[in-house]
Amino acid sequence: MKISNETKVGALTSVAIVTLILGYSFLKGNDVFSNENEFYAQYDRVDGLASSKPVLINGYQIGRVSDLTLLPTGKILVQFKIDSEYSIPKNTIARIESTDLLGGKAVVFELGDSNNFASDGDTLNSHVQTDLMDQVEPVQKKAEQIIARMDSILTSVNNTLNPEFQKNFDRSFASIARTLETLEKTTKTVDGLVIDQSSKISGIMSNFESITANFKNNNSKINSIMNNLDKVSDDVAKANFTQTIAEANKAIVELQTVLNKVNSGNGTLSQLINDEKMYNNLNNAAENLDKLMIDLKSNPKRYVSFSVFGGKKN
The missing domain is CATH 1.20.5 (Single alpha-helices involved in coiled-coils or other helix-helix interfaces)
Structure with a gap:
């Protein structure tokens, strides 16, 4: 046919x-x-979610978004079609998440722990995760601020590193290099002197070690000598001090005795001090002696005569 x-x-x-x-x-x-179950969820906003977007559990697709309807209340009713072989607990949360930085959306089921499973046509709990760009935006702003500050710092550094500064900087490094070179030469010179004088230094150190060993070996004798010296010094100091105190006490006693005699009227000094008559007689005698000396100077012949030829003295 x-x-x-x-x-x-x-x-x-x-x-x-x-x-x-x-x-x-x-x-x-x-x-x-395919045999699929239908589930629903209501959202205040869907942020670009569209039909045929995947429904995921731990990154594994179990269904897709089949329809979106704007309700009179302003909310959006989203319909999911899920493969009937998967059981969904009633307290599962259908969360809208961003899948990339370009704004791609997907619905991720956060499975609940209920033993009761949702039936075909049930409405699940909903949640909208913060968009990745919203999460990145604060970091972006901070990065922009940091970049602006870095740009300002680099500008300041660029202004600071003018040709004159660079010349001074180069001269400073050259000076440091010369200083290091001089220091290296000085170090080599010192090393040479140490090598040349190493034998003498060894001898000095040996002598020093010998002296130290002698001090260490005779430590007890040195201590004994120092103790004896301390004892002798103490004895001398104590003896001189004791003798001085004794002599001072003796002198004070004798002086006190003399003063007692003077005060009691005994002795010539006491009479000279306390007897007014004796004082007057001594005063008169001194006055007469003074007159006699004056008269002797004025009339010496009255008292003394000389004869050249040995004549008779009147």
Whole structure:
């Protein structure tokens, strides 16, 4: 039996229409060849979520977003189609998350711990995670501030590092290099002197060690000598001090005795001090002696005569 061209064209047209319908349904999130359960969730905002976006559990796709409907209250009702082989607890949270920095969205099921499972047509709890760009924005602002500060610092450094400063900086490094070179030469000279005088230094150290050893070996004798010296010094100091105190006490006693005699009227000194008559007689005698000396100077012949030829003295 020969099939006419019209039949072939009609059959191909039917197949094309069916394929177009199925493809359109698939793009809208409807899979006519699989047994799926429908779940719903309401969101205040969906931030770019669209039909056919995946529904994930721990990164594994178990379904897709099949439809979004704007409710009179302003909320968005999202329909999910989930493969019926997966059981979803009733307290599962359907969270909208960003999948990349470009704003791609997906629904991630955070499975609950309930033993009761959601049935076809149930509404799940919902949550919208902060967009990645919203999370990155504060970091971006801080990065921009840091970059601005770094740019300001680099500008200041660039202004500071003018040609004159660079010249001074180069001269400073050259001076430091010369100083280090001089220090190295000095170190070599000192090393040479130490090497040349190493034998003498060794001898000095040996003598010093010998002296130290002698002191160490005769430590007891040195201590004994120092103790004896301390004892002798103490004895001398004590003896001189004792003798001085004794002589001072003796002198005070004798002086006290003399003063007692003077006060009691005994002795010449006491009479000279206390006897007014004796004082007057001594005063008169001194006055007469003074007159006699004056008269002797004025009339010496009255008292003394000389004869050249040995004549008779009157």
